[in-house]
Amino acid sequence: MSLLAHWVDGVQGAPLAVDDRGAAYGDGLFESILWSRGRAVWWAHHIRRLSRDATRLGIAPPKPWFWQEDLDFANAWLRAEGCERAVIRLTLTRGRGGRGYAPPVPAEPMRMLQIHDAPGIDAALQPISTMRCRIQLATQPALAGMKHLNRLEQVIARRECAVAHVDEGVMFDTEGALVCSTMGNLLLRLDGRWLTPPIERAGVAGIARDHLIRHGLAVEQPLHEPELARAEAIAVCNSVRGILPVGSLDGQPYEDQKETHALQQALHDIEPSFLAMVG
């Protein structure tokens, strides 16, 4: 998934400042957005989350029309290139600053839009292999829920998966609670419902997760190893791939994907850019 084009503060191809606090301290946020059928899927939700989390960090969020202008550039670029699907990454940092953790006053936030190529169109239809990660997520309520730039735990988890030749990792927090997978939120099928763990102490408040909950397709509930062990099916969701069916966990297969396919279909009905298995 390589970088195709980018805009920094509205300027195509502009470089990052070497003293940007995003690069120096991870002092910022990002969004990964599916671009499909000529538009950015769930755009308003992503901008709303980004603005909300910026406010939590004390970063003044750009007015939405700045992002809209960036998106207009991206739309024009993608249409001119004849792209059908892509991933748009938005990054917002506190901007440039000197040495030291104290945020500069005043700060001028930096915004960037990047266009990446998209995962294969049928990627979401193939069941993925998963494993329980050894690294546990630290619990930090001050950062939980945000899609911030401090992602070393996820990087370490992905390295574990790569070593094990497994597609994706299931992550617990240091207190033994299930939180998420490395690249999305987690869904367990239990007793006729899809359950997803809370994200108040660790994890990201995913946009796809939000949609599933608001449409009554999933319910938030604290989950631990016993629930994981007896889940009838598992899925991962994120706003780029939609619902990813889990084919196995630490080698144990999930044969019955019926409920997962039904969930894919339900998400497809909400947002047709997310694919579903055909009958």
Add this chain to the structure above:
Amino acid sequence: MSLLAHWVDGVQGAPLAVDDRGAAYGDGLFESILWSRGRAVWWAHHIRRLSRDATRLGIAPPKPWFWQEDLDFANAWLRAEGCERAVIRLTLTRGRGGRGYAPPVPAEPMRMLQIHDAPGIDAALQPISTMRCRIQLATQPALAGMKHLNRLEQVIARRECAVAHVDEGVMFDTEGALVCSTMGNLLLRLDGRWLTPPIERAGVAGIARDHLIRHGLAVEQPLHEPELARAEAIAVCNSVRGILPVGSLDGQPYEDQKETHALQQALHDIEPSFLAMVG
């Protein structure tokens, strides 16, 4: 403390790649080094820590002679400018990568040297005001000890200090153990000794702290609120400023700075670039 000059992979003034994983995920490390009397203080120790922590993260550390070449450039620049003191920041990231947390294979790490102006020469001699930070450090043994680029907790802590008009913050972890201050390691004077908390679950294995311990000037010991409350004196140490005397904690003054001045003198005897009160 503004940026004066920089080198990216040995090239002066070169930009950061917009798809660098340091900027994308905080996937990297840094060092802050005092430059004084024509040389980088404790250079070998900083390079050793950076290399050790890179290995922990699975980032191939550059051979030391690459860093040495960067330092040669910096030395020449600083001497030509007639600088007496400066701060050198080294940054090492996993390098460029596409979207997604999985480290690229192979990865080409990015190294950067930045020259910043130094804090005032007598900064270390003035007692600083401190407060207990509300934000607690998450415990994450997989990252503890490293000076990595995931620094949002410190940024949030510094914002608390700024709001309170206090110089520096004392930080506990989520389990109630004392860990550090926002910009250095912590030293408590108790029962005739300088004590410093362990950094196995959170915090940074500071180079100044290491020197103090190895020279028998401080002892590592688990510390909590009761020890903080009854400390006769408090100091902060880091490898840019040396020993910073704490003048107050949440408004409670520490009148007697005798032991802190003795510690400054002891560090000055080890490394004369760190100042001590005269007589």
